[in-house]
Amino acid sequence: xxxxxxxxxxxxxxxxxxxxxxxxxxxxxxxxxxxxxxxxxxxxxxxxxxxxxxxxxxxxxxxxxxxxxxxxxxxxxxxxxxxxxxxxxxxxxxxxxxxxxxxxxxxxxxxxxxxxxxxxxxxxxxxxxxxxxxxxxxxxxxxxxxxxxxxxxxxxxxxxxxxxxxxxxxxxxxxxxxxxxxxxxxxxxxxxxxxxxxxxxxxxxxxxxxxxxxxxxxxxxxxxxxxxxxxxxxxxxxxxxxxxxxx
Amino acid sequence: xxxxxxxxxxxxxxxxxxxxxxxxxxxxxxxxxxxxxxxxxxxxxxxxxxxxxxxxxxxxxxxxxxxxxxxxxxxxxxxxxxxxxxxxxxxxxxxxxxxxxxxxxxxxxxxxxxxxxxxxxxxxxxxxxxxxxxxxxxxxxxxxxxxxxxxxxxxxxxxxxxxxxxxxxxxxxxxxxxxxxxxxxxxxxxxxxxxxxxxxxxxxxxxxxxxxxxxxxxxxxxxxxxxxxxxxxxxxxxxxxxxxxxxxxxxxxxxxxxxxxxxxxxxxxxxxxxxxxxxxxxxxxxxxxxxxxxxxxxxxxxxxxxxxxxx
Numbered sequence: 001x002x003x004x005x006x007x008x009x010x011x012x013x014x015x016x017x018x019x020x021x022x023x024x025x026x027x028x029x030x031x032x033x034x035x036x037x038x039x040x041x042x043x044x045x046x047x048x049x050x051x052x053x054x055x056x057x058x059x060x061x062x063x064x065x066x067x068x069x070x071x072x073x074x075x076x077x078x079x080x081x082x083x084x085x086x087x088x089x090x091x092x093x094x095x096x097x098x099x100x101x102x103x104x105x106x107x108x109x110x111x112x113x114x115x116x117x118x119x120x121x122x123x124x125x126x127x128x129x130x131x132x133x134x135x136x137x138x139x140x141x142x143x144x145x146x147x148x149x150x151x152x153x154x155x156x157x158x159x160x161x162x163x164x165x166x167x168x169x170x171x172x173x174x175x176x177x178x179x180x181x182x183x184x185x186x187x188x189x190x191x192x193x194x195x196x197x198x199x200x201x202x203x204x205x206x207x208x209x210x211x212x213x214x215x216x217x218x219x220x221x222x223x224x225x226x227x228x229x230x231x232x233x234x235x236x237x238x239x240x241x242x243x244x245x246x247x
Numbered sequence: 248x249x250x251x252x253x254x255x256x257x258x259x260x261x262x263x264x265x266x267x268x269x270x271x272x273x274x275x276x277x278x279x280x281x282x283x284x285x286x287x288x289x290x291x292x293x294x295x296x297x298x299x300x301x302x303x304x305x306x307x308x309x310x311x312x313x314x315x316x317x318x319x320x321x322x323x324x325x326x327x328x329x330x331x332x333x334x335x336x337x338x339x340x341x342x343x344x345x346x347x348x349x350x351x352x353x354x355x356x357x358x359x360x361x362x363x364x365x366x367x368x369x370x371x372x373x374x375x376x377x378x379x380x381x382x383x384x385x386x387x388x389x390x391x392x393x394x395x396x397x398x399x400x401x402x403x404x405x406x407x408x409x410x411x412x413x414x415x416x417x418x419x420x421x422x423x424x425x426x427x428x429x430x431x432x433x434x435x436x437x438x439x440x441x442x443x444x445x446x447x448x449x450x451x452x453x454x455x456x457x458x459x460x461x462x463x464x465x466x467x468x469x470x471x472x473x474x475x476x477x478x479x480x481x482x483x484x485x486x487x488x489x490x491x492x493x494x495x496x497x498x499x500x501x502x503x504x505x506x507x508x509x510x511x512x513x514x515x516x517x518x519x520x521x522x523x524x525x526x527x528x529x530x531x532x533x534x535x536x537x538x539x540x541x542x543x544x545x546x547x548x549x550x551x552x553x554x555x556x557x558x
Contacts, residue, residue, distance in 0.1 A: 089442070104431065111428075117427055159446065163446050
């Protein structure tokens with residue numbers, strides 16, 4: 001049984017084929033990494049999966065349900081969460097408010113006009129738990145814009161998780177992080193493994209090979225290989241196209 | 248809490264205006280401050296979408312016009328009770344917001360500004376050419392209506408306090424709204440709509456609801472304006488009125504609960520007193536506005552908040 005099935009997915013921007021007949025599967029609880037050089041179409045793929053972009057061709061199914069025509073909010077409601085490559089938080093809200101808003105996204109409708117949102121126990125407690133898990137408990141009342149870059153990356157993940165997704169799309173979660181922050185992020189993602197399916201786009205090969213159950217390699221919009229980390233390491237085509245000299 | 252303190256002080260002063268006007272024998276104070284309160288209500292409505300939603304509507308005068316004409320047209324047709332006129336004004340303005348909202352909210356940025364202006368201009372020319380209801384000259388309201396059958400509105404003081412009550416209600420409503428779930432979604436859309444959608448919020452729905460709410464409240468302000476001046480004409484929905492509302496919101500402090508109150512009063516008082524000095528008072532207003540935008544971050548509300556923090 002697969003959680004996410006992608007077949008023949010294509011997206012063109014003018015003459016450029018950003019994704020070309022991409023096929024991949026994500027199994028429940030699996031951490032599936034997508035790697036490839038810059039411009040390989042990895043972020044486009046995430047945008048197609050999250051619904052921010054609609055594909056030109058191909059199908060996307062979540063748990064057997066076709067979701068290719070749904071917009072981003074509808075897909076999020078079905079359980080696809082994501083983090084962004086460039087940190088995307090609500091700068092003027094506190095860290096706690098950021099996460100509480102993410103909890104609110106999955107806690108019924110928001111056409112409630114009078115009751116103070118911050119007094120809703122379920123939202124406040126859910127947000128606090130998630131911040132503590134992320135190690136941001138002490139920064140709860142700091143405006144997101146005043147957090148360090150690494151903390152903002154953590155907040156980004158906390159928000160994506162707070163909406164309780166079944167599939168989490170992670171776009172370079174360690175981008176711009178220092179070595180120690182990066183190691184903590186990898187450790188955290190490792191601790192999530194098995195509880196939630198993740199599709200990870202990442203440039204840090206150490207992180208990818210430490211975390212991934214399976215790896216898909218893309219170049220020029222195409223998938224050239226999918227397999228276990230060991231199989232990918234041993235794949236000649238991958239070595240030629242991407243891993244190059246350092247492996 | 249400086250801004251809140253200032254707001255309550257201003258509300259207390261506004262409540263005392265009828266007594267002061269009687270004491271000083273200056274009955275026109277009621278007109279000036281009554282009108283200022285109506286514009287404050289309109290500015291509060293604009294602030295909901297501009298200040299909290301980041302939607303720069305350059306057509307909010309349209310809602311004032313709709314509310315005003317709803318009262319005027321019902322009035323000349325013999326429907327006199329404000330308990331019928333007001334729901335009609337609010338409903339018509341809300342309906343206009345709903346219908347146009349489907350179009351304007353598909354756009355953003357400069358397009359949003361221009362298309363809200365375009366819809367407002369369409370209404371402006373519609374009412375200008377509506378000969379049946381005064382056309383260019385506007386429509387005189389034969390007499391102020393009744394409130395649930397009582398002829399209390401003929402008393403300027405009663406009308407004044409009625410507007411005061413609506414203003415207080417609008418402030419309370421917006422204070423609650425912006426802290427509610429709905430308000431958090433609206434502010435989230437202003438801050439980062441892409442993120443909101445990725446979290447699962449169908450942002451269009453929420454923005455449309457906010458637009459309708461804002462339009463409806465502004466329609467109410469228009470109904471009160473028509474009642475106060477016993478007149479409604481195309482001039483109330485001229486594009487410059489929409490601009491004035493934006494100036495009020497910016498001057499007072501966008502995205503603050505009490506900013507529109509400060510901004511509307513400051514703008515109209517400046518206009519009144521500078522207007523006594525010279526009819527070219529906008530020449531003075533312009534630099535004042537620039538100074539406020541440059542140096543008082545968060546407008547007058549931000550200024551009061553900072554003053555409140557000083558020991």
